[in-house]
Amino acid sequence: MWWVLSQYFLTPLSLLGLVALLIYYYGTNTYNYWKKKGVPYIKPKFPFLGNTYEVVFSLKAVIDKQLEFYNHFDGQRFGGIFSFKAPILFIKDPELVESVLIKDFTSFYNRGMKVDLKLDPLSAHLVNLEDKQWKSLRQKLTPTFSSGKLKGMHQQLVDCSEALVEYICNHVEKSEPIEAREVMAKFSTDVIGSCAFGLNTNALKDPDSEFRKMGKKIFQPSFKTRLRFAMRVQYPQLVSLLRWKGISETLQKFFTSLLNTTMEFREKNNVFRNDFVQLLMELKKQESEKKINGVPETDHIIIDDSVIVSNAFVFFVAGFETTASTLGFCLYELSLHQDVQEQAYQHILSVLKKHGGEITYDAVKEMTFLNQIFAETLRMHPPASELRRIVTKDYLIPGTKLMLPKDSRILIPVHSLQNDPKYFPEPEKFKPERFSADIRKGTYLPFGDGPRICIGRRFAKMEMHVAMVKLLLNYKFSLNSKTISPLIYNPAAFLLVPVGGIWLDVQKRI
Numbered sequence: 001m002w003w004v005l006s007q008y009f010l011t012p013l014s015l016l017g018l019v020a021l022l023i024y025y026y027g028t029n030t031y032n033y034w035k036k037k038g039v040p041y042i043k044p045k046f047p048f049l050g051n052t053y054e055v056v057f058s059l060k061a062v063i064d065k066q067l068e069f070y071n072h073f074d075g076q077r078f079g080g081i082f083s084f085k086a087p088i089l090f091i092k093d094p095e096l097v098e099s100v101l102i103k104d105f106t107s108f109y110n111r112g113m114k115v116d117l118k119l120d121p122l123s124a125h126l127v128n129l130e131d132k133q134w135k136s137l138r139q140k141l142t143p144t145f146s147s148g149k150l151k152g153m154h155q156q157l158v159d160c161s162e163a164l165v166e167y168i169c170n171h172v173e174k175s176e177p178i179e180a181r182e183v184m185a186k187f188s189t190d191v192i193g194s195c196a197f198g199l200n201t202n203a204l205k206d207p208d209s210e211f212r213k214m215g216k217k218i219f220q221p222s223f224k225t226r227l228r229f230a231m232r233v234q235y236p237q238l239v240s241l242l243r244w245k246g247i248s249e250t251l252q253k254f255f256t257s258l259l260n261t262t263m264e265f266r267e268k269n270n271v272f273r274n275d276f277v278q279l280l281m282e283l284k285k286q287e288s289e290k291k292i293n294g295v296p297e298t299d300h301i302i303i304d305d306s307v308i309v310s311n312a313f314v315f316f317v318a319g320f321e322t323t324a325s326t327l328g329f330c331l332y333e334l335s336l337h338q339d340v341q342e343q344a345y346q347h348i349l350s351v352l353k354k355h356g357g358e359i360t361y362d363a364v365k366e367m368t369f370l371n372q373i374f375a376e377t378l379r380m381h382p383p384a385s386e387l388r389r390i391v392t393k394d395y396l397i398p399g400t401k402l403m404l405p406k407d408s409r410i411l412i413p414v415h416s417l418q419n420d421p422k423y424f425p426e427p428e429k430f431k432p433e434r435f436s437a438d439i440r441k442g443t444y445l446p447f448g449d450g451p452r453i454c455i456g457r458r459f460a461k462m463e464m465h466v467a468m469v470k471l472l473l474n475y476k477f478s479l480n481s482k483t484i485s486p487l488i489y490n491p492a493a494f495l496l497v498p499v500g501g502i503w504l505d506v507q508k509r510i
């Protein structure tokens with residue numbers, strides 16, 4: 001009987017069909033997850049690929065896909081989507097956003113960035129670390145960004161901004177337009193070089209600057225990098241098995257040897273500088289003096305050379321492209337809105353007058369209108385367009401019966417929230433003055449929020465303010481016809497990168 005049946009059924013074709021059916025089943029067996037929980041959701045079209053495959057395969061920019069989801073869940077507090085096969089809760093409700101990021105933070109400690117230290121030794125840093133190790137490191141690194149420490153770096157920022165003005169001057173003299181993003185990337189490379197590593201990286205002066213080359217490598221929009229990023233979150237074991245590194249061997253060696261040499265030199269020669277490396281070295285010294293006895297290793301992190309290298313590296317990665325792109329977008333908006341540019345110029349002059357013409361730390365802090373300009377730039381063009389969290393202990397969504405089990409994933413659509421007309425009327429218009437009134441909580445998150453908010457935000461603001469003061473005092477900017485306006489974003493890029501760049505004509509003020 002069995003033999004007759006197998007003769008009939010197990011032809012090669014039917015076997016193939018069976019295998020295809022099994023594969024299909026395996027590729028879609030999570031797609032009912034949200035339905036079973038009674039959560040509105042978007043059913044993926046294809047097995048395995050989920051709803052975000054257009055972003056993973058660089059076919060669509062993150063913010064465009066995000067807006068599709070956001071509009072799909074119109075009138076809902078949240079909805080379900082899938083990244084590959086993994087269910088993700090897409091949150092729209094500002095109150096729930098607040099709960100996740102701030103009020104109920106203890107249930108949402110982590111971002112879910114799985115790391116393999118053997119494969120990527122520089123990945124044990126603040127962005128990636130989880131649970132108590134993150135908490136321990138965050139506590140140790142927070143004083144690094146205190147007002148006192150930042151004040152001490154102010155002059156370094158002024159010096160770098162002077163080099164920026166000089167660099168642009170060369171273009172003005174040749175009547176050449178500038179590509180704002182690239183110019184600002186060179187500037188912010190020099191800033192991080194100086195304030196993090198204590199080095200003169202020379203990105204503005206030297207077209208072959210090694211540091212600038214490395215920075216470009218990290219953020220080069222690429223299909224492969226995007227795919228790896230998505231795979232690392234979803235299939236970390238596969239990424240490890242494929243030995244698919246987050247950063248190249250060359251980059252890793254460059255930073256490791258640079259930092260090790262710097263630290264060695266300072267230790268041997270008793271050199272002190274006011275930069276992040278020095279502050280991290282001080283932390284290491286304090287730690288070696290007080291023993292952490294009896295605390296399990298997973299509950300704390302000891303600052304050693306490799307932690308210093310990883311975190312100095314992450315300050316570079318997290319710090320230079322974000323500030324460069326914000327400065328670029330700010331100049332873009334000011335070029336489109338000449339009246340705001342003029343108002344900003346007058347505002348800067350009036351504040352500086354009170355401070356004897358000096359761009360001091362206190363003078364910059366008084367420039368409230370400039371602050372509003374940056375706030376509005378970051379509302380329209382947040383470099384990090386979404387936030388991610390992982391549920392670290394089972395969580396009942398307030399006001400519902402929906403229990404999110406541990407390890408569930410959360411996505412907060414920063415760009416869509418910040419451009420929702422309900423919270424920001426006429427969101428397509430550049431209106432810095434909207435930041436003179438209170439902003440609804442949970443709708444404005446360019447630096448994230450809660451205990452895991454960007455640790456470098458005050459440094460970034462100070463850097464961007466000093467640079468903009470210098471730029472606006474010296475030049476007038478207007479849009480060059482090479483800029484594609486309105487901007488279109490590169491789908492292969494991690495952060496918001498406009499296709500074709502931001503080209504500006506520059507005129508000297510005096």
Ligand code: HEM
Pocket residue numbers: 126127128138314315316318319320322323326382383384387388445446447448449450451452453454455456457459460
């Ligand atoms: C305009 C500039 C910047 C923007 C828009 C920005 C944005 C962000 C965002 C959105 C996050 C995630 C926050 C969250 O998950 O709630 C973040 C985290 C982080 N940023 Fe920034 N950032 C900027 C500049 C900087 C700078 C200059 C540094 C360092 C010098 C830096 C270092 C970090 C680090 C280390 C984290 C991880 C914090 C943690 O997990 O505890 N960022 N940033």
